[in-house]
Amino acid sequence: MLGAYEFWLFLSASFFLWITPGPDTMYILARTLSQGRLAGVLSVLGVSTGILVHTVFAALGLSTLLASSALAFMVVKFVGAAYLIYLGVQALRSEREPFPSAGVVVQSRSKIFRQGLLTNLLNPKIAIFFLAFLPQFVAPDSESSSAGIFLFLGGIFVLGGTLWCLLLVGFATRFMAVVGPRTRLSRSVGKVTGLVYIGLGLNLLRAKL
Numbered sequence: 001m002l003g004a005y006e007f008w009l010f011l012s013a014s015f016f017l018w019i020t021p022g023p024d025t026m027y028i029l030a031r032t033l034s035q036g037r038l039a040g041v042l043s044v045l046g047v048s049t050g051i052l053v054h055t056v057f058a059a060l061g062l063s064t065l066l067a068s069s070a071l072a073f074m075v076v077k078f079v080g081a082a083y084l085i086y087l088g089v090q091a092l093r094s095e096r097e098p099f100p101s102a103g104v105v106v107q108s109r110s111k112i113f114r115q116g117l118l119t120n121l122l123n124p125k126i127a128i129f130f131l132a133f134l135p136q137f138v139a140p141d142s143e144s145s146s147a148g149i150f151l152f153l154g155g156i157f158v159l160g161g162t163l164w165c166l167l168l169v170g171f172a173t174r175f176m177a178v179v180g181p182r183t184r185l186s187r188s189v190g191k192v193t194g195l196v197y198i199g200l201g202l203n204l205l206r207a208k209l
Contacts, residue, residue, distance in 0.1 A: 010137045018164040023200050032172040034193040040169035046116020048162040055154025058130040059147040080122030081201040088197030
């Protein structure tokens with residue numbers, strides 16, 4: 001089992017990972033700035049659910065299969081990249097109204113949540129990351145309970161990351177409230193959001209096993 005030193009080491013490492021901007025952070029901020037607070041919160045929940053699924057995969061050993069199979073890695077990578085680029089093209093083609101107030105969004109809540117889930121779930125780099133990160137804090141002599149420890153650590157990681165991302169959503173929402181509903185700026189944010197999605201997709205295509 002984890003000792004006190006290892007657990008605090010895990011929390012310290014996790015904290016720096018939470019606050020380091022990454023693809024999920026960029027996706028959540030782009031969604032919040034373009035569609036409002038509710039869309040941002042739902043995106044956070046979707047992404048967090050995806051991370052939790054990756055944790056379960058790591059605990060069950062499915063991430064090992066992905067890491068050892070170049071074909072499986074490539075398929076997931078291309079599907080994930082294509083999905084992000086598709087979202088980017090849709091954002092570029094859409095005609096946006098002024099910034100939504102009170103978190104009102106055009107898309108359904110389930111669709112926004114599902115898109116956040118898929119953008120995370122279809123990123124094989126996250127699966128490989130958990131396969132490399134979590135085992136560092138699992139004692140070699142804890143074979144019988146390693147799956148439980150994986151889930152415990154993954155749950156803490158997801159909880160902390162979720163709280164941090166919700167804080168970012170709050171800051172982004174506050175920023176939009178200060179800027180105010182300006183149609184031209186709103187449309188510009190929508191275009192930038194599309195470019196962010198496309199950029200994330202192209203970056204994912206560069207991922208190597």
